[in-house]
Amino acid sequence: MNAKREQQTIVVGVTGGIGAYKSCELVRDLMRRGFRVKVVMTEAATRFVTPLTFRTLTGEPVAVSLWADEPDSKVHHISLAAEADVIVLAPCTANVIAKLAHGRADDMLTTTVLAAEAPVIVAPAMNTHMWRKDITVANVSALRARGFAFIEPGRGALACGDVGEGRLADPAAIADAVEAEAHRARDLAGVHVLVTAGPTHEPIDPVRFIGNRSSGKTGFAIAEEAARRGARVSLVTGPVSLPDPFGVEVVRVTTAMQMRSAVLARFGASDVVVASAAVADFRPATFASGKIKKTDAPDAVALVRNPDILAELGETNSGRAILVGFAAETSDIVAYAREKLTGKHLDLVVANDVSGELGFETDDNRVVFVSAAGTEDLPVLGKRVIARELLDRVARLLAARNTH
Ligand SMILES: Cc1cc2nc3c(=O)[nH]c(=O)nc-3n(C[C@H](O)[C@H](O)[C@H](O)COP(=O)(O)O)c2cc1C
Structure with missing residues (x-):
């Protein structure tokens, strides 16, 4: 049972939040743990960190647009979804949480998630008021009920000046959760x-x-x-x-x-x-x-x-x-x-x-x-x-x- 473990692929989804710079640390950590990492970004995320940063860190192309010409001519969101052993969205905006809760797929990231069978871990990060809004709370519980795992944001001083919940969880804690999920993704191999x-x-x-x-x-x-x-x-x-x-x-x-x-x-x-x-x-x-x-x-x-x-x-x-x-x-x-x-x-x-x-x-x-x-x-x-x-x-x- 479980004789051979080939390298697992983690798809890291980065969305347009101020915490996007911490995704670089998450990506590095996941690679140190032996995973192959592929990054997909929303357009908004590219305002905070460039795709070049992630491409350099991972050595893999970074997916942003559904309409980009891919050299290997595969339907990229489908191939990314199929390759993923685990998908982690860090940081995940209120906007992407809302879109996923309603099954929307209007960009590369949300289309990939919708097309994937892999487990999805969501690490939200946003202003406290956005996090506490009843619509966000409802969207989070709808996703939880559908099997999405959440890593609760931490408390502290936020980039916007507010103090409260909403800070992206520690990248090491996110990587731990990804590693546990990646293990779970294979724990019945051969059974x-x-x-x-x-x-x-x-x-x-x-x-x-x-x-x-x-x-x-x-x-x-x-x-x-x-x-x-x-x-x-x-x-x-x-x-x-x-x-x-x-x-x-x-x-x-x-x-x-x-x-x-x-x-x-x-x-x-x-x-x-x-x-x-x-x-x-x-x-x-x-x-x-x-x-x-x-x-x-x-x-x-x-x-x-x-x-x-x-x-x-x-x-x-x-x-x-x-x-x-x-x-x-x-x-x-x-x-x-x-x-x-x-x-x-x-x-x-x-x-x-x-x-x-x-x-x-x-x-x-x-x-x-x-x-x-x-x-x-x-x-x-x-x-x-x-x-x-x-x-x-x-x-x-x-x-x-x-x-x-
Ligand atoms: C400076 C700045 C910081 C932002 N930080 C966050 C954030 O931490 N969380 C969040 O949900 N939205 C944040 N937003 C708003 C999102 O960028 C905005 O809702 C955007 O449409 C999200 O796009 P996406 O969900 O496709 O990435 C921020 C916007 C700006 C201008």
Whole structure:
């Protein structure tokens, strides 16, 4: 695992703030840490530091305009986005934060960020009043919910003469955050992760089924994040209306029995299984091959139990793969999660309360991680951020297992 580590590329985005001169120190620091650094600047940033400075420091061309003639004739914002292992925006203006929060892409820097799959770290720097403005606060929280990481600005005397929050964080602290993210960007290299997602549909006749409200968003976010971190990912999903995540083997199934076959076929090669699918516990005992007419409606639909796929994996696993289960409950969620953890021989259970507004179909969720080590209560987070937190724990469990 992780046998060869080639040099990682950090794209440093510099925007039009007075702190832009500190980006030179950040660039130097990242290079000293062994990264290849490419700089992209906004037009405003070039008023503060010249592209020549960064080109000289990095030995790489500096991207400013979307319309510049590139000698290698590649579509530069796309190639930059694809090359980036981590993107860091330092300093990041209120303006660029606002543009990113709304998905705007009207210059080289914002277009690159929008086109990138890499994690983005934002180090804001601005006047205290700009930083505290409710619109800026809302833009920052919108970006956080979408998985952008922020390095809070520091307090102190600002260039404008005000004293308060808004100063660009220390370049060394920014470089530390970049280094941690770069490590995370590869921490599942060579690991095979199997994810299940979505509901299952258990047919009554060709047009009717028993199902549930799972949207598959959490499982898809986990699959996408695992692939981003270098894992080979198979995603077995029930019927959902989500597009295939990039770089993931997607197997679309309908019923619990089909999901079981697809999972069992891949389990042997998997180092990690994250079972987030809401598999139907029951299926109709019989299937009518023609649509049941209204006039022939039965009084009741006889049900039979579906196999418990995760319990089956737990029984045969004997500690080989890391097994993660989900428990969506409406009461006593931790107690139930603990029961699931031991009963199904799991390493981690992600428990959440679906009695309120959060859970199925939402973009945010509040989860509790339950493992042999204890219980961790997380705040309300976006599903992408939850995926990241979950895979951090999985990476630690894998590391602990590999050292034993
Ligand atoms: C001297 C000077 C310093 C500035 N410093 C900042 C700053 O630290 N943070 C910020 O958000 N905007 C700052 N601005 C305003 C931005 O430069 C302005 O909003 C610009 O449109 C940002 O462009 P960009 O976001 O594309 O880089 C400053 C402007 C001037 C003239």
